[in-house]
Amino acid sequence: MLKTFKLGGIHPEENKISKNSPIEEIEAPETAYILMNQNLGAPSVPVVSKGDKVKIGQLIAKGEAFISAFVHSPVSGTVAAVDTHVDATGYKRTAIIINKEGDEWVDGVDLSDKLNSKITASKEEILEIIKDSGIVGLGGATFPAHVKLMVPKDKKAEYLIVNGVECEPYLTSDYRLMLEKADEIVVGVRLLMKALDVPKAIIAIENNKPDAIEHMKNKTVSYPEILIEALKVKYPQGAEKQLIYSLLKREVPSGKLPIEVGCVVQNIGTTFAVYEAVQKNKPLIERIVTVTGKKVKKPSNFKVRIGTPVSTLIEKVGGIPEGSGKVISGGPMMGKSLADLNTPVVKGTSGIVIFDEKESKRNVTYNCIRCARCTDVCPMGLQPYLLSNAVENNAWDIAEKNKVMDCIECGSCHYTCPSNRPLVDNLRIGKAKVGEIIRNRKN
């Protein structure tokens, strides 16, 4: 029996149609739009201004708050503006806009493909470099990596968990990375283990990627402290708390972080970025993005500079197919549908999924028939129908009492609801409102 989590879960169609497309590097955009809200927490603060010349990899924005991240230039050229640009939510946010000129990197970056597996940096140095390189969780949640690695004094990290689950349908960027950059990932894992001072690491992969599991196993034979674990295919297997439960049967208490149960979780892509930062001196200026969809001519996995407009990526796969109705940034379960294809790739962009019109439409909504399917599939053990009702009636106390804040927005409830209730929409409203109430109470 493969390991899995205990409560709820669903199994949507996998649709990993881009899985056999090797990662393809695409050239830097002529104009890069670099958003300042690429990480969870406080937005980064620009340190360049209009007219400045920048090189690739140069620091252009600082994370000043505790939970924030640095941002580096993905292209060389001139800062055209520090202005606003549309992000995935459809709102305009602060952005640094750079016109590309030439291809000039900052000094000291090792651009060769040669594997550098010798770890010389100390624990402190590794942490410092990760922070300075602007690495955030690349799975989509974009929590700054260095913050996760700062274990509070009274806690102890026992396990590093590397999330290679990629349970979202369609997405294959982590999968391709595991197949093509396994050696680098292993070094990244060792770096993170050193930074955390943990004796064990587990790389978790869903069982629908047998070749990735096999490959990672082969690459780690000489590292007994790194374990590869195949997990049952069940969404949301890659959600942090579910993943920890699946692997270790430990439950992260409500409202707490994984370190509470001795774990730190980092995504596969993040691990690779850590390798590049520490061993190659290369800050986070690019990432792997899956661009796919059932009607897409050439479903692909690209290595893309941050700041590249989504429209450019879509051109690369043969343009928007006839009759498309929706473009999703991220996976279909948790991604955001884009209103504007000028939205740039950010650190958290794991994929772009294009749906045709039929797939884009939401089904008709019926009354809740109290069938309890939503509670059956909720991996957090919540009662989505009840929370959603509470939100519709502005009953914030009921929403809070029934743990609306525990919702991880995985979408399983809405996915399974036969009445097609807009449960997650409501839960998000509930979380925002109740979160605000809780904060006000504290102040």
Next chain:
Amino acid sequence: MMNLLTVSGSPHIHGNQNVKKIMWQVVLALMPAMLVSFWYFGLSAILLTVISVTGAVVVEYLIAKFLLKTTPTVGDGSAVITGLLLAFNVPSSLPWWEMLIGVTFAIGVAKMAYGGLGKNPFNPAIAGRIFMLVSFPVDMTTWPKPGLPFNTLNFSVDGLTGPTSLGILKERVGENISSISAQLPDYMTMFIGEKGGSLGEVSAAAIILGGLFLLFRRIISWHIPISFLLSAFVFAGILYLVDDTQYINPMFHLLAGGLMLGAFFMATDMVTSPMSKTGQIVFGVGCGLLTILIRVWGAYPEGVSFAILIMNAFTPLINKMFKPKSFGR
């Protein structure tokens, strides 16, 4: 192109289940029992079923359209289910106009007055049945005997009536069971179906067939039917063990009357039963115990409807007490 894109919240994909599909599968699951009732009770059964189902659909349509002024959703199939179930719960000799009044009450009062599908606290078919039992006590408890086939082409069935098995048991309470047993049908007959009773109850086998279909399609889970049947069986079994001259074999209770129909099709009504699995088991056990309690000591020979109705009333409380286990607490 760009402003033609749909923007909506996640998730962007949806499972393949919807209300309509669920309801029509329940209708499908009711077909074996319906056909058996047509076979045994002939034209009158067909007539009552047609009246009940059409009545349910029409009443719901009219109320939605003219009273509530909403878009009628009769196509979802839930009114058809109520119509079928209510017809299943009456004797074949029931006058057609009583059927019509009953179904009007079921849909109009028990369902639509609360706001329609999903909002009703009581199972409409059960509410309708109890309303009819109270309003037309004699007609609702006069049972034509089933015979093979189409023996009741004439609608005056006087010469053919007889008490149901449960009725016999109730009438002769106090007598030694063994003297009554001779008058009761054997279990095999009860299982296959040839006994007095309401239209849809005569064949346990047909109902189980439909129930298995629902279980197999995951429209219902085992929790309510199994806990209902098992608790009724165990409770009746304890009584039987205590005194088998007073209390009948528990097997009889399982096969008699509306227990099967209630357990698979009425108690499992999603709208009026608890949400959590533990809650559903509590609900099922409550139904089972109350059924036997009413059958053995109550005023009515049959207890299934009352039992479910009472448990429906407890559903909100059960929902409060038995929540799903939450993560990390």
